Amino acid sequence: MSIESIIKGKVVEAISACYGQKVEEESVQIQKTRREFEGDLTVVVFPFLRFSKKSPEETANDLGNYLQENIEAIPSFNIVKGFLNLVIDNTYWLSILNEAVKTDNYGFIPLVEGAKKVMIEYSSPNTNKPLHLGHIRNNLLGYSVAQILKANGYEVIKVNLVNDRGIHICKSMLAWLRFGEGETPESTGIKGDHLVGKYYVKFDQEYKKEIETLVTSGMDTDEAKKKAPLLLEAQEMLVKWEAGDEETVALWRKMNDWVLAGFEITYKTMGVDFDKVYFESDTYKQGKAIVMRGLEEGVLYQKETGSVWANLESDGLDHKLLLRDDGTSVYMTQDIGTAYERFDEFKIDEHIYVVGNEQNYHFQVLSLVMGKLGYEWHDKIQHLSYGMVELPEGKMKSREGTVVDADDLMKEMVNTARETSEELGKLSGYSKEEAEDVYYKVAMGALKYFILKVDPKKNMMFNPKDSIDFNGNTGPFIQYTYTRIQSVLRKAKENGVEIPEFAKKDLNISEKESFLIQMLANYPNVIKDAGRDTSPALISNYVYDLSKEYNQFYHDFPMNKEENEDLRNFRFVLSKQVAGIIKSGMSLLGVSLPERM
RNA sequence: GGUCCAGUAGCUCAGUUGGAUUAGAGCAAUAGCCUUCUAAGCUAUAGGUCCCAGGUUCGAGCCCUGGCUGGAUCACCA
Numbered sequence: 262m263s264i265e266s267i268i269k270g271k272v273v274e275a276i277s278a279c280y281g282q283k284v285e286e287e288s289v290q291i292q293k294t295r296r297e298f299e300g301d302l303t304v305v306v307f308p309f310l311r312f313s314k315k316s317p318e319e320t321a322n323d324l325g326n327y328l329q330e331n332i333e334a335i336p337s338f339n340i341v342k343g344f345l346n347l348v349i350d351n352t353y354w355l356s357i358l359n360e361a362v363k364t365d366n367y368g369f370i371p372l373v374e375g376a377k378k379v380m381i382e383y384s385s386p387n388t389n390k391p392l393h394l395g396h397i398r399n400n401l402l403g404y405s406v407a408q409i410l411k412a413n414g415y416e417v418i419k420v421n422l423v424n425d426r427g428i429h430i431c432k433s434m435l436a437w438l439r440f441g442e443g444e445t446p447e448s449t450g451i452k453g454d455h456l457v458g459k460y461y462v463k464f465d466q467e468y469k470k471e472i473e474t475l476v477t478s479g480m481d482t483d484e485a486k487k488k489a490p491l492l493l494e495a496q497e498m499l500v501k502w503e504a505g506d507e508e509t510v511a512l513w514r515k516m517n518d519w520v521l522a523g524f525e526i527t528y529k530t531m532g533v534d535f536d537k538v539y540f541e542s543d544t545y546k547q548g549k550a551i552v553m554r555g556l557e558e559g560v561l562y563q564k565e566t567g568s569v570w571a572n573l574e575s576d577g578l579d580h581k582l583l584l585r586d587d588g589t590s591v592y593m594t595q596d597i598g599t600a601y602e603r604f605d606e607f608k609i610d611e612h613i614y615v616v617g618n619e620q621n622y623h624f625q626v627l628s629l630v631m632g633k634l635g636y637e638w639h640d641k642i643q644h645l646s647y648g649m650v651e652l653p654e655g656k657m658k659s660r661e662g663t664v665v666d667a668d669d670l671m672k673e674m675v676n677t678a679r680e681t682s683e684e685l686g687k688l689s690g691y692s693k694e695e696a697e698d699v700y701y702k703v704a705m706g707a708l709k710y711f712i713l714k715v716d717p718k719k720n721m722m723f724n725p726k727d728s729i730d731f732n733g734n735t736g737p738f739i740q741y742t743y744t745r746i747q748s749v750l751r752k753a754k755e756n757g758v759e760i761p762e763f764a765k766k767d768l769n770i771s772e773k774e775s776f777l778i779q780m781l782a783n784y785p786n787v788i789k790d791a792g793r794d795t796s797p798a799l800i801s802n803y804v805y806d807l808s809k810e811y812n813q814f815y816h817d818f819p820m821n822k823e824e825n826e827d828l829r830n831f832r833f834v835l836s837k838q839v840a841g842i843i844k845s846g847m848s849l850l851g852v853s854l855p856e857r858m
Numbered sequence: 859g860g861u862c863c864a865g866u867a868g869c870u871c872a873g874u875u876g877g878a879u880u881a882g883a884g885c886a887a888u889a890g891c892c893u894u895c896u897a898a899g900c901u902a903u904a905g906g907u908c909c910c911a912g913g914u915u916c917g918a919g920c921c922c923u924g925g926c927u928g929g930a931u932c933a934c935c936a
Contacts, residue, residue, distance in 0.1 A: 733884040
């Protein structure tokens with residue numbers, strides 16, 4: 262039981278004892294005492310004035326006396342205005358520290374039988390071009406949220422839905438046929454997804470040329486866009502693909518395999534993975550039967566031309582198309598089908614889709630339509646909607662070449678990490694492989710932290726110059742804090758110091774030290790909040806604050822040089838615990854830590 | 859035009875059931891600290907009408923109303 266809930270309970274008792282009134286525990290507000298005042302925890306007494314019918318100071322005094330008498334860990338208190346500042350005994354904090362040390366996976370809720378089952382879909386790439394910065398945010402968020410939910414005791418299933426069919430895929434296929442001269446990843450040494458992406462761009466270039474030619478020969482621009490031979494041919498290709506034309510399907514398969522092999526490498530570098538991968542080519546027809554049933558039941562309607570619609574006017578939205586005139590599926594139809602299948606097959610309690618905020622409307626509609634169709638789980642569809650990644654020069658646009666390629670970016674981060682490290686010359690004694698491993702960890706730590714520290718729902722600015730900064734509020738700063746601790750512990754070992762598992766409880770510790778313990782004690786709450794809000798940013802901020810506090814402590818308090826053995830050992834135990842929490846928190850972000858840097 | 863999201867220091871961001879005269883970090887700027895556990899660190903200075911106007915109350919960056927600005931979206935594309 263945490264000290265906060267003990268105090269809350271006692272405050273309720275106190276109100277009852279002093280004023281004969283009943284209050285709810287939730288109405289008791291406890292917060293950290295502000296730095297400028299003496300004390301550790303503060304009870305806000307304003308809400309109780311109507312029970313006490315006394316001044317804030319008198320009320321605080323009544324409560325303070327009661328708490329001091331009834332809680333051993335409170336040796337004294339003081340009152341500032343309507344704030345009751347409680348001093349918590351060092352012994353108490355030290356026992357909290359030891360308690361945390363004792364607990365495996367401190368702050369994590371273990372997975373038990375019957376745990377809440379959550380599916381999380383993320384990544385969802387198109388197989389016509391390589392992954393870019395936007396995908397990076399998506400992947401990192403998806404992976405991290407999955408980690409956070411696991412830490413909250415959920416059973417988590419990570420899935421990916423690969424968009425491997427459609428006109429955009431045919432475009433790169435066609436361009437490769439026309440201009441590729443048989444190029445393969447092997448023959449060119451180009452990573453498969455980049456090679457295919459090259460032909461996607463090529464298609465667009467040639468397509469534009471055709472439009473231009475048609476326009477100069479007198480055609481209207483809009484018409485030219487529709488009549489350009491390349492586009493017509495791509496559309497024809499899609500028809501052939503859907504009809505199962507052998508040659509087309511073989512080409513499609515070959516090029517998709519190139520792309521998927523490329524993605525595999527990118528995912529591995531990013532450190533993300535999936536429990537199950539779906540392919541749109543398997544699922545795109547799904548949902549049609551469900552829509553037809555909805556039509557029969559009268560919750561959907563059909564237009565004269567044959568298309569099927571949902572009327573969402575009563576929910577303040579428009580009409581939404583679910584099947585085309587020709588009876589084929591649209592994007593929404595597929596999602597209806599896969600959502601049904603997933604809830605049915607996996608008996609999940611919740612489904613989170615990690616998708617950009619440009620699709621807020623889509624997911625709002627998906628949930629409403631599922632509700633109309635009578636699925637009671639329709640409100641368990643959760644859209645983890647994240648903001649766009651913007652560049653200093655504006656939005657990323659694939660066609661204008663302003664995208665930041667995922668592979669390039671990660672490579673550049675590693676290069677910068679290498680340069681910085683070599684400049685500082687800190688890895689002497691490391692082999693080349695060991696050093697490269699550190700560069701990779703630092704680089705990815707920087708990138709992941711940079712992206713995950715921002716509240717997911719907000720648009721974020723990605724300034725490449727800032728992202729490779731390794732000072733201040735960055736991943737490497739946190740990693741560095743960790744390596745400092747490791748260094749101290751190594752030094753202790755060299756000195757032949759046996760670090761005990763627990764700290765002695767009757768120590769006189771400084772405010773800084775007790776504050777660090779309080780921060781550590783708050784970690785479980787942070788995990789809970791991050792899970793509730795599906796926000797890795799909460800973890801990031803917490804770990805950063807903890808690291809910053811620790812660095813101040815590190816600067817001011819000697820450890821290996823401390824002569825008081827008990828105090829020294831306490832600091833080792835504290836440091837070890839801080840390192841453990843940093844490692845744990847960073848693992849929730851998918852960031853791994855080097856032992857030296 | 860409808861709907862949703864955002865607006866906090868020059869820049870990037872924190873600020874979670876409304877709480878303390880002084881709204882926090884980092885970057886950038888300036889000035890300091892390495893014969894002492896890793897200076898990718900620490901300390902200090904400077905930098906703010908929390909978009910605007912009303913309202914709610916003991917108290918508002920946070921809640922309510924109205925407006926302004928920016929973004930997203932409203933396809934027989936995915």
